[in-house]
Amino acid sequence: MESAGDWCLIESDPGVFTELIKKFGVKGVQVEEMWTIDDGIFENLRPVHGLIFLFKYVQHEEPSNPVVTDDRIQKIYFAKQVINNACATQAVISLLLNCNHPDVDLGPELTKLKEFSMSFDPKMRGLTLSNSQTIRGAHNSMAQQTLFEFDRKLPTKDEDAYHFVGYTAIDGRVYELDGLREGPIDHGPVGADQDWLNVVRPIIIKRINTYTEGEVHFNLMAIVSDxxxxxxxxxxxxxxxxxxxxxxxxxxxxxxxxxxxxxxxxxxxxxxxxxxxxxxxHNYLPFIITLLKVLAEEKKLVPLYEKAKERISKKCQKKLKV
Known part of the structure; x- marks a missing residue:
């Protein structure tokens, strides 16, 4: 979509997501990374307003639970992803706009977005979100500095793609908010004496277990109160x-x-x-070029290279012996 401009890839990092949320103008929340999904991991982080899950995307994978397309879609803020690389921001915004906790202050930009687009269908919500200059600017401000510019290439068939989705509880049910679906995925009710996090834990564990053994490219983060x-x-x-x-x-x-x-x-x-x-x-390229020039002028570049090559060779030999 031309009018939405380019959206950068975002690193799955709690600091990046915390800064991103602040750029949206939201107050009262931050993002914490989960190093495990074991029982009790959320105890010191409550209240938890939503979970952001990064995983390797598999094309044509069918959802394990029903996709909501009934009247609930009018009460749940769900936006279709209509542009590449926007899934991180869409996951975060979807979680925030479905949160009614008093700790969370959405700020003027997201409040205006919700009020303006809540009556739209999911695709129109996605178009509205993608065309927000403030949101796109905040998203792209999280981009890492690239040392070199390369010609764009089309993704190959074997190239891995990664995707962000959100999990949260809305009106006593756990939902998965995935912008690539037609609607939220309903993962069932939260019991009267249950914590929604205890309901969502086995759902995430089951999803991880569907991948091949040794697959480690997962990341789980929680949106929590400041x-x-x-x-x-x-x-x-x-x-x-x-x-x-x-x-x-x-x-x-x-x-x-x-x-x-x-x-x-x-x-x-x-x-x-x-x-x-x-x-x-920060662009470190001028520093690197200057450093290499100085080392070359002082004739230290080749000796440093030879020394590094020797160290790598010794490490390789040591590993082979082991």
């Missing part, structure tokens, strides 16, 4: 409780100290994310 905001709220509650009771205990002081340490950790993590984003966007 951790710093949560910890600050907990400190405020403890202080208010202390003021009402008129007494302080060692347990309360220790808990406040622990929460302050967690806040410091979150500040350090967000600072690291910003540094990594700067590095992703």
């Amino acid at each position: 951790r710093k905001m949560i910890y600050e709220r907990q400190i405020e509650e403890l202080l208010n409780e202390n003021n009402m009771l008129g007494m302080e205990t060692d347990d309360v002081e220790n808990e406040i100290r622990r929460l302050k340490m967690l806040i410091e950790y979150e500040d350090a993590k967000m600072f690291k994310y910003k540094q990594e984003m700067v590095r992703r966007r």
